[in-house]
Amino acid sequence: MTTQRKHPLLKRLNRLIIYALILLAVLLSVAPILYLFITSLKEPELAFAIPPVWNFTPTLRNYREVVSSTRFDRYFFNSVVVALSTTAIALALGSLAAYGFSRFRFRGHFWLRMSTLIPQMLPPITIVVPLYVIFSGINWVDTRQALIVSYLTFTVPLSIWMMIGFFDDVPVELEEAAMIDGCSRLQALLRISLPLALPGMAATAILCFLYCWNEFLYAVILTGREARTLPVTITAFMTNRSVFWGRIAASGSLVLIPVLIFALLAQRYLVRGLARGAVKG
Amino acid sequence: MNFSKTSPSIYFRHVLRRLEPAFYIAPSFIVLGVVLLYPLGYSLWLSFHRWTMRTFRQGVPFVGFDNYSTLFSSPDFLNSIRITFTFVFLAICFEFxxxxxxxxxxxxEIKGRGIFRSLILLPMMCTNVVIGLTWRLLLNYQYGLVNYYLGVLGFAPVEWLSSPRVAMASVVLVDVWNTTSFVALMLLAGLQSLPEEPFEAARIDGASGVQTFFYLTLPLLRPIILVALLWRFIDTFRIFDVIYLLTAGGPARVTETVSIYVYRYGFQSFNLGIASAASFIMLLIMLMIAGILARSIGREIGGQ
Structure with a gap:
């Protein structure tokens, strides 16, 4: 006899297998990150002991060594300044443009909006080659402003794309009501729509910040000793025949910690952003 | 009534209203024109000129299609294109x-799904440089955890990053670890938006799980699969950081993708004319394939 309904025991077993597989996927995803954190807390000699030592007293020695290494504070500062400035500019420009796209219909609306997707597809190496030549012409190589300008190439389109969605979610009626009550459109935007789109702006800001914070290719090409950012700095720990595993792990963790905090905060929106608005919500 | 006085101002207001969207949109597009379009045009110009570290101070001579023909007869460049496609294909297959x-x-429906989902998402959020460096430690031949646990299970250690036969697999492995969750989450969003009726009908008709998957789930998911495919194609095609940190294109160029080739040519040999030409070829290939994918997405969505 073939029954469609499964035996309860079989059903439980099925469930158990699903659980086990999901846990395996979780373990595989998290283990390398955990390994990095754990290694960063080990004494340097224990970091690459074989067999691995899991039972040890954690120490912050690696972190102290990384932080006190030459100019680490400066590079950290560079990373923060570049990421924050880029985010602020991109958000201001992007929100304004997104508002325009969301509230007006005009000739070429569709194509102009679609054209903001293309910059997000370009290979960064295509843009960084000419940027390097241009910046060396005006003596901007190895400056923070060079990085900020080059990061606008991907953060402005990204924030336009994301903010269009958030402004679309704010009902037009609210603005219209405000304008009937005597507000100009700009006032209506600043007083009504912007505050309502604020959570979306926060998510967009976080995403822009993370893209800049994580960026490596532009930074490695356009900066040297002065304007270097953290991702470039930590690769320096890697090259010396790789004996300082503790320091490598600690510097990696320092870069990663803010990323993971932000990522968990804005997770709901991040997938949307990572799909570059190509799918709705 | 004085028409001659009011009508210009009405006309003026009309023009102003038509121009209102430009007030919002123009600043972004002006900035993008300066920071993006101008460099791209400049790059195109560069690709027809000779620009090397030694000669650029004496001028940048026009060389026509020389850079392009040099590239197409260069085994290294053709190799990098082949490597890129191999990498794209392998990574995308496994990720999907x-x-x-x-x-x-x-x-x-399981308990704690939200938490599991967040945790699975973590690799995707990580800084690429940190991913590269973490896996370089994990895959280290002598002291890496992967080889250690392989040894515990009775396998011989593998030269993950230094053997020309394995390096490509290692690079693919790390990319799969990095972005499978992205694909999974997009597909999950797709699965959750599917209508229930066809599945009930299939169940009543006695379709097996496998049949339902291949004849119902997959076709219904087509649009979202194509969108995920488009973004994965773009990201794998232009990959740089992770490979640069893991193998830097080696050993023996078996993982040298076009991005790494351009980097090596442009910023280690400082031959920026060649580098521009190579990056333009890369751009064209990419836009072509992305265009084909985008068109079929448009058809899918339009056809529904």
């Missing part, structure tokens, strides 16, 4: 098979 499996698993 595993991502689909993961999406189907997460589509079950």
């Amino acid at each position: 098979i595993l991502g689909m499996a993961l999406a189907l698993l997460l589509n079950h």
Whole structure:
């Protein structure tokens, strides 16, 4: 006899297998990150002991060594300044443009909006080659402003794309009501729509910040000793025949910690952003 | 009534209203024109000129299609294109098979699904440089955990990053670890938006799980699969950081993708004319394939 309904025991077993597989996927995803954190807390000699030592007293020695290494504070500062400035500019420009796209219909609306997707597809190496030549012409190589300008190439389109969605979610009626009550459109935007789109702006800001914070290719090409950012700095720990595993792990963790905090905060929106608005919500 | 006085101002207002959207949109597009379009045009110009570290101070001579023909007769460049496509193909295959499996698993009603989903998402958020460096430690021949645990299970250690035969597999492995969750989450979103009726009908008709998957789930998911495919193609095609940190294109150029080739030519040999030409070829290939994918997405969405 073939029954469609499964035996309860079989059903439980099925469930158990699903659980086990999901846990395996979780373990595989998290283990390398955990390994990095754990290694960063080990004494340097224990970091690459074989067999691995899991039972040890954690120490912050690696972190102290990384932080006190030459100019680490400066590079950290560079990373923060570049990421924050880029985010602020991109958000201001992007929100304004997104508002325009969301509230007006005009000739070429569709194509102009679609054209903001293309910059997000370009290979960064295509843009960084000419940027390097241009910046060396005006003596901007190895400056923070060079990085900020080059990061606008991907953060402005990204924030336009994301903010269009958030402004679309704010009902037009609210603005219209405000304008009937005597507000100009700009006032209506600043007083009504912007505050309502604020959570979306926060998510967009976080995403822009993370893209800049994580960026490596532009930074490695356009900066040297002065304007270097953290991702470039930590690769320096890697090259010396790789004996300082503790320091490598600690510097990696320092870069990663803010990323993971932000990522968990804005997770709901991040997938949307990572799909570059190509799918709705 | 004085028409001659009011009508210009009405006309003026009309023009102003028509121009209102430009007030919002123009600043972004002006900035993008300066920071993006101008460099791209400049790059195109560069690709027809000779620009090297030694000669650029004496001028940048026009060389026509020389850079392009040099590239197309260079085995290294052709190799880098082949490597890129191999990498794109392998990474995308594994990411979609595993991502689909993961999406189907997460589509079950289980306790703690939200937490599992967040945790699975973590690799995707990580800084690429940190991913590269972490895996370089994990895959280290002598002291890496992967080889250690392989040894515990009775396998011989593998030269993950230094053997020309294995390096490509290692690079693919790390990319799969990095982005499978992205594919899985997009597919999961797709699965959760599917209508229920066809599945009930299939169940009543006695379709097996496998049949339902291949004849119902997959075709219904087509649009979202194509969108995920488009973004994965773009990201794998232009990959740089992770490979640069893991192998820097080596050993023996078996992992030298076009991005790394351009980097090496442009910023180690400082031959920026050649580098521009190579990056333009890369751009054209990419836009062509992305265009084909985008068109079929448009058809899918339009056809519904």
